[in-house]
Amino acid sequence: MAASSSRQDIETLAKMEEGAAHDHEHGVEDIEMVNTAEQWNWEEEENIDKCMDPEILEHAATGNDPNRTRPKLRSEMFEQRSTLGNYFIHLASSVGDLGSVKLIAELHPSQVLKQNNEGNLPLHLAASAGHLSTVCFLVEISQTNNYNLLVEKNTRGNTALHVAVENHHQEVAKFLIYNDESRFSPNMYGKTPLSMAAEAGNVELIKHMIFGRPSWLAFDNFPEEPWEGNSVLRAAILGRNREIIKIVLLCISSSLVGATDEEGMTPLTLGAYIDDFETVSTMLATVGGSAASNKEDKNGFTPVHLASRKGHITIVELLLKHCPPPRDLLDKNNWNILHTAVWHRRDNMVKYILGKFEFQELINQKDKFGNTPLHLAVRQGYPKTVSILASSKRVNFSVRNNEGHSAMDIARMSLMGEKTLFLRRPLTVMALTLASASRSPERSISSKVKPTEANYFNVTEQRGAFLSVVPEDASSHIQTVNNLLLVSTLVATVTFTAGFTMPGGYMSSGNDEGKSTLVTDWLFQTFLICNTIAMYSSITVAIGLLWAQTGDMSYACSKVGLPILGLALSMMLVAFMAGVALVTSNLTWLAIFVVITGSIFLVIVLLLLVPLIIPISTKHRVTCFVLRCAFHMLLNIPKYDDVDD
Structure with a gap:
């Protein structure tokens, strides 16, 4: 059978x-x-x-x-x-x-x-x-x-409803929703079917989960979705699905606006952080929205702080309508929104705050360490941000922090270290100096070096021996002198060789045998003049820097070495341009290309040399204009490795 x-x-x-x-x-x-x-x-x-x-x-x-x-x-x-x-x-x-x-x-x-x-x-x-x-x-x-198969979970903590929602099977999910309550059951990653549907932007399924509840599940007992890492509201905000956000707030609970997740973040804070203006407006309009706008996370940040941190101007304007005065909105470091914007290099936000009269109290406000926003910008080495702040007439350059340092003090001291910040620190000093910032009197006096300390060499039987105690910046001056000597020697070598390898060659017969064949051409004359100046300048620099070995190297570098070496390099560039243009003059377009490109790079070289040669504290209008042009060109060079999360 x-x-x-x-x-x-x-x-x-x-x-x-x-x-x-x-x-x-x-x-x-x-x-x-x-x-x-x-x-x-x-x-x-x-x-x-x-x-x-x-x-x-x-x-x-x-x-x-x-x-x-x-x-x-x-x-x-x-x-x-x-x-x-x-x-x-x-x-x-x-x-x-x-x-x-x-x-x-x-x-x-x-x-x-x-x-x-x-x-x-x-x-x-x-x-x-x-x-x-x-x-x-x-x-x-x-x-x-x-x-009870509907509540059984696999090793990832997923029920059958999780799997159906994950794979976008609407009809299967709807059937399972009606037969069990696992829509609120989290898997091992904290995701519920409801939050997974929100992540996918599945409005139809969300509506079915909320409105299509079975008759045995009373509305008053409807489970309230917790505001956690993968909650439905967080998923909807990150997905910018405003329809789902409205459904959740209206039908589940409007109190979720003020609830915090494991990071201490509220939905309002998250909306402000991602610059979702409509979502922030919706949540502010709900019951408890205004209170949530002042709620701090575990780091002491309010929604307006995070909006400022990301440079979201429209969100900041909206939130400030529901917040106390900006001067009272401080985090655990007593940072206001300008401190935050400066620290995270949000120049658009910095310009916005500086341009508003009602924010003037924020400009020179100190944090708990006594630092103003200008102090922070200088400490971080953000020359463009420093330039923006320094351009405001309301910025006080003489303010000192709790350590007694002004912004210029911090910039000068930082120049002694952090070699990896290529150009950022020098440009920061330049930005402050162009804005006529001065160092604090005490720091200026204490930083002066006595005349007897200017000689970095001990006059002993061993010529050139270092002192046992060398000032902090002595080694950097010595290295600079050595580098300038090397460059000047190379320039002298190149120009000397070029002086006996004339473009066009030499005459081989007649009374002018051995003379240059192109001596009457104006391009040849330009080449020869510039090459000669470069040659003589480089030799002069080399001799001057040799004398610097026995005296004040700082003075020798800034007043003798750099200006003359800059002239030599510029003349060498012009000599090369004239020589190449001369030998290609029979092809007009190529000669024009050589002259144009050479002229462009000559301007760039001069702009790079200007801040090194001309004192940036000069008051002459034309010189100041040239320095500012050079400064803004150099601002595009520094790179920032710091990552804003």
């Missing part, structure tokens, strides 16, 4: 599968497509699953194709497992083979509780692939046998 019954069951299974062929065609290609949609590595699983009985795999491979002969199923096949832990019911569920699933469940109801190595039930696989009829049957039989 048992054998006969088994044969009848198998025959019944074959008939049911043939009938299902009208609804589901799932050959080998379909199986691979389904598993790709559910984010399974089908190729790996297929190879490993060959450890199962080949007849089982053949059965799954033939699917519901009525044109192929399918192997007969035997009861012992149902207990076989692949290396991945899949039973036959898992394979049948994943491809929507409802007939096989029904037969197995009727013969062995406990098979619906089987889990593979990833903790997936047959229900998980059916939901992942979007097979609604298979899902309906598995839910129905679980309720009949008092199995």
Whole structure:
């Protein structure tokens, strides 16, 4: 009887599968497509699953194709497992083979509780692939046998509803929503089906989860979604889905606006941080929105601080309408919004605050260390930000912090170190000096060096020996002198060689034998004049710097070495330009190209040399204009490695 019954069951299974062929065609290609949609590595699983009985795999491979002969199923096949832990019911569920699933469940109801190595039930696989009829049957039989499959989770903490939402199977998700409350159940990453739908921007599913609740779930007892890392409101804000935000605030709880997550962040703070003006406006209009605008996170930042940190001007304007006066909005370091904008190099926000009369109290306001926004900009080495601040007439340059340092003091001291900040510190000093900033009197007096300390060499029998105690910047001056000597020597060598390798060559006969063939050409004359000046200048610099070895190297570098060497380099550039243009003068366009490019780079070289040669404290209008042009050109060179999160 048992054998006969088994044969009848198998025959019944074959008939049911043939009938299902009208609804589901799932050959080998379909199986691979389904598993790709559910984010399974089908190729790996297929190879490993060959450890199962080949007849089982053949059965799954033939699917519901009525044109192929399918192997007969035997009861012992149902207990076989692949290396991945899949039973036959898992394979049948994943491809929507409802007939096989029904037969197995009727013969062995406990098979619906089987889990593979990833903790997936047959229900998980059916939901992942979007097979609604298979899902309906598995839910129905679980309720009949008092199995609560809907709350069962796999190793990632996902229920069947999680899987359906993740793979965008609307109808399957709606069916599961109506039959259980797992929409509020978090997985191991803290994500609920509700928050996953919000991340995907699935408004229809969100509405169904909230408005399509079953009759047995009273509205008053509707679970309130916690404001945590992956809550539905956070997901909606990050996805900028304003319709979902409105639904959550109106239908779940408006009090979520003031709730904080594990980082101490409120939804309002997050909206301000990502510059979502409409979302911030919506939350401010809800009950408790104004109170949330003043709420601090664990770092003491209010929403307006974070908006200022990111440079979101419109958000700052909106939030300040609901906040106390800006001078009272301070974080744990007593930073106002201008401090924050300066520290994070938000120059647009700095300009906005400086341009508003009502923010004038913020400009020279001190933090708990006595630093004004200008102190912070200088300390960070942001020359452009310093220039913007220094351009305001309301900025007080003489303000000192708790250590007694003015902004210029900090800039000068920082120049002694942080070599990696190429040009940032020198340009910061230049920005302050061009704005007529002065050092604090005490610091200026204490920083003066006595005349006897200006000589960095000990006059002993060992010529050139260093003093045992060398001033802090002595080594840098010595290195500068050595570098200038090297450059001047190279210039002298190049120009000397060029003086005896004339463009165009020499005459080989006549009274002028050995003379230059192009001596009457104006380009040749330009080449020769510039080359001569460069040669003599470099020799002069070299001799002057040799004398500097026995005296004040700082004076020698700034007053002798740099100006004359700058002249030599400029003349060498012009000499090269004239020489190349001369030998290419028979091709007009090429000669013009050489002259134009040479002129452009000559201007750049001069602008680079100007701040090194001309005192930046000069009051002459023309000189100041040239210095400012050079300053703004140099502002584009420094790079900033500091990352703003």
